[in-house]
Amino acid sequence: MSxxxxxxxxxxxxxxxxxRALIEAGDPAADGRALRRCLGQFPTGVTVVTARxxxxxxxxAVNSFAAVSLAPPLVLWSIRRESSSAADFLQAxxxxxxxxxxxxxALSQLFGSAHPKRFELAPWQAGRHGAPxxxxxxxxxxxxxxxxxxxxxxxxxxxxxxxxxxxEGTPLLFTQGAYGVAQELPAPATSQPAAGASAxxxxxxxxxxxxxxxxxxxxxxxSHRQALGLTLPTSRLLNSLAEGAxxxxxxxxxxxxxxxxxxxxxAALAQQAxxxxxxxxxxxxxxxxxxxxxxxxxxxxxxxxxxxxxxESDIAAFQRVLQALGRD
Amino acid sequence: MSxxxxxxxxxxxxxxxxxRALIEAGDPAADGRALRRCLGQFPTGVTVVTARxxxxxxxxAVNSFAAVSLAPPLVLWSIRRESSSAADFLQAxxxxxxxxxxxxxALSQLFGSAHPKRFELAPWQAGRHGAPxxxxxxxxxxxxxxxxxxxxxxxxxxxxxxxxxxxEGTPLLFTQGAYGVAQELPAPATSQPAAGASAxxxxxxxxxxxxxxxxxxxxxxxSHRQALGLTLPTSRLLNSLAEGAxxxxxxxxxxxxxxxxxxxxxAALAQQAxxxxxxxxxxxxxxxxxxxxxxxxxxxxxxxxxxxxxxESDIAAFQRVLQALGRD
Numbered sequence: 001m002s003x004x005x006x007x008x009x010x011x012x013x014x015x016x017x018x019x020r021a022l023i024e025a026g027d028p029a030a031d032g033r034a035l036r037r038c039l040g041q042f043p044t045g046v047t048v049v050t051a052r053x054x055x056x057x058x059x060x061a062v063n064s065f066a067a068v069s070l071a072p073p074l075v076l077w078s079i080r081r082e083s084s085s086a087a088d089f090l091q092a093x094x095x096x097x098x099x100x101x102x103x104x105x106a107l108s109q110l111f112g113s114a115h116p117k118r119f120e121l122a123p124w125q126a127g128r129h130g131a132p133x134x135x136x137x138x139x140x141x142x143x144x145x146x147x148x149x150x151x152x153x154x155x156x157x158x159x160x161x162x163x164x165x166x167x168e169g170t171p172l173l174f175t176q177g178a179y180g181v182a183q184e185l186p187a188p189a190t191s192q193p194a195a196g197a198s199a200x201x202x203x204x205x206x207x208x209x210x211x212x213x214x215x216x217x218x219x220x221x222x223s224h225r226q227a228l229g230l231t232l233p234t235s236r237l238l239n240s241l242a243e244g245a246x247x248x249x250x251x252x253x254x255x256x257x258x259x260x261x262x263x264x265x266x267a268a269l270a271q272q273a274x275x276x277x278x279x280x281x282x283x284x285x286x287x288x289x290x291x292x293x294x295x296x297x298x299x300x301x302x303x304x305x306x307x308x309x310x311x312e313s314d315i316a317a318f319q320r321v322l323q324a325l326g327r328d
Numbered sequence: 329m330s331x332x333x334x335x336x337x338x339x340x341x342x343x344x345x346x347x348r349a350l351i352e353a354g355d356p357a358a359d360g361r362a363l364r365r366c367l368g369q370f371p372t373g374v375t376v377v378t379a380r381x382x383x384x385x386x387x388x389a390v391n392s393f394a395a396v397s398l399a400p401p402l403v404l405w406s407i408r409r410e411s412s413s414a415a416d417f418l419q420a421x422x423x424x425x426x427x428x429x430x431x432x433x434a435l436s437q438l439f440g441s442a443h444p445k446r447f448e449l450a451p452w453q454a455g456r457h458g459a460p461x462x463x464x465x466x467x468x469x470x471x472x473x474x475x476x477x478x479x480x481x482x483x484x485x486x487x488x489x490x491x492x493x494x495x496e497g498t499p500l501l502f503t504q505g506a507y508g509v510a511q512e513l514p515a516p517a518t519s520q521p522a523a524g525a526s527a528x529x530x531x532x533x534x535x536x537x538x539x540x541x542x543x544x545x546x547x548x549x550x551s552h553r554q555a556l557g558l559t560l561p562t563s564r565l566l567n568s569l570a571e572g573a574x575x576x577x578x579x580x581x582x583x584x585x586x587x588x589x590x591x592x593x594x595a596a597l598a599q600q601a602x603x604x605x606x607x608x609x610x611x612x613x614x615x616x617x618x619x620x621x622x623x624x625x626x627x628x629x630x631x632x633x634x635x636x637x638x639x640e641s642d643i644a645a646f647q648r649v650l651q652a653l654g655r656d
Contacts, residue, residue: 020495023496037494038493076404152396322541
């Protein structure tokens with residue numbers, strides 16, 4: 001990334017710098033899970049990387065993808081040495097990258113699994129070297145495997161891009177242990193917003209307000225969770241467990257969390273005695289149900305306070321307009 | 329990423345697969361800019377990577393960062409061979425990665441620039457090997473440079489993480505040529521939403537509606553831009569030019585676009601004769617002003633149609649609630 005020299009005031013650069021609270025720090029050799037959570041602060045897209053080795057198709061969800069070079073055109077990704085597909089990717093000599101769209105969570109979960117019928121469930125077309133290109137992706141990159149580097153418990157596969165294709169759509173995100181969507185950051189306001197919304201309100205003003213409100217709510221709910229000793233993952237797990245999910249598969253579907261995050265989250269809940277195992281299924285303990293009720297009550301209080309100055313009819317109108325805006 | 333085997337129906341996986349429109353495809357050797365746009369479909373976070381080489385501090389905004397391995401703890405990023413800082417990064421033997429938060433666009437632009445006072449404008453603390461750790465970041469990784477690989481016009485710098493620190497906050501994004509923010513994907517609805525919004529509406533329902541509405545608007549405005557031969561970058565450039573921005577610096581600040589994206593966007597506008605250069609400043613041509621008016625009119629029509637079934641008073645109430653929700 002390069003940017004023109006910006007005439008920044010120091011104020012602009014230091015904004016909010018003093019208010020960031022440390023969550024955890026240390027030596028990664030001492031706590032691999034904490035390192036993983038830290039690495040998860042860097043958001044990524046989600047790709048499915050595939051190859052054809054003879055008659056065998058391999059494919060997996062990958063978020064370690066990175067662009068390397070434009071001329072020559074190079075990209076890279078990393079595969080676990082112990083992966084059952086590693087040998088096939090090396091032997092195939094070519095691979096294809098599909099960058100997933102924000103409506104492809106199910107596809108990401110499918111290729112994050114060892115489901116034996118992945119390539120029957122997901123529609124695809126063969127690229128020039130036979131590697132499957134997944135339909136519905138927002139980009140395809142067909143690559144010749146050019147270099148393989150040692151990378152600890154992974155191998156780094158550098159590929160030469162032989163063909164690219166870009167499609168309409170917006171990307172699926174993986175951020176802080178959960179799936180997400182990218183929201184453009186509205187361009188800075190250049191003038192005062194109009195006093196009231198109307199059909200003439202500019203798109204950027206309305207979008208800015210919508211994005212700002214949803215970010216504000218996300219941040220505030222995060223603070224509430226923290227005050228109750230929970231995180232986004234553990235609070236989603238509590239909710240899903242309360243609604244009857246009890247196996248790893250059910251929790252993955254209900255929470256949209258990554259499997260490692262589910263494992264860690266369940267361990268954290270068990271340590272607080274909020275969850276227990278009953279005949280191979282996870283269940284909330286009475287303390288777990290109490291904690292969940294406390295979150296709901298707190299969110300309730302917050303909404304009452306935040307919307308307190310407004311009349312009921314305004315809130316009902318808000319809901320009508322929001323649904324009109326979201327309608328397909 | 330790994331996921332539990334999900335019992336997906338084929339329907340879930342193929343959803344929307346047939347409706348993705350191709351924008352451009354080809355051989356990257358023939359069109360490096362098109363390849364860059366295609367690579368930009370993969371969203372990333374934004375980091376600032378820094379090092380201390382003797383008395384000299386170097387630092388740059390980087391989005392080619394990727395996690396490699398947990399045990400041993402390895403990460404990587406790529407630097408242009410021609411970068412004036414490349415030699416310092418190699419000689420320093422250590423580097424530090426700061427993962428930027430969503431309120432640090434100005435900092436990203438500062439470290440994307442060659443501003444000589446970067447380290448005076450941005451607050452930081454020295455890590456154990458002297459590399460600056462930027463204040464306000466949501467993660468710090470202090471690394472020993474372990475391997476350097478050839479990567480075409482870049483070098484791939486693999487680092488061994490010696491210390492990590494994770495902070496509260498949410499990440500800044502770089503996606504499809506622009507800065508963005510990550511929005512969690514709400515967990516799937518488990519029951520019918522309540523008929524009307526109230527203080528008791530669950531956080532996830534309200535957030536889901538807000539996120540859905542803003543995504544819907546983003547998608548629809550994108551379609552309008554496409555119909556007018558514009559993209560998000562070119563339409564932001566048109567707006568900023570109309571509001572008086574005329575230099576690369578002013579456009580970067582006003583549009584929140586990356587410099588390459590500004591260069592490409594201005595070239596595209598010039599090719600359509602929508603912009604011209606006047607005494608080293610860019611200016612809209614009469615055709616450019618017309619095109620901008622056409623976008624505004626189209627957005628206006630769209631909003632009228634979308635909100636058409638609603639009374640004015642509902643829309644005014646919507647605005648009041650939205651502002652109450654977004655208030656600090």
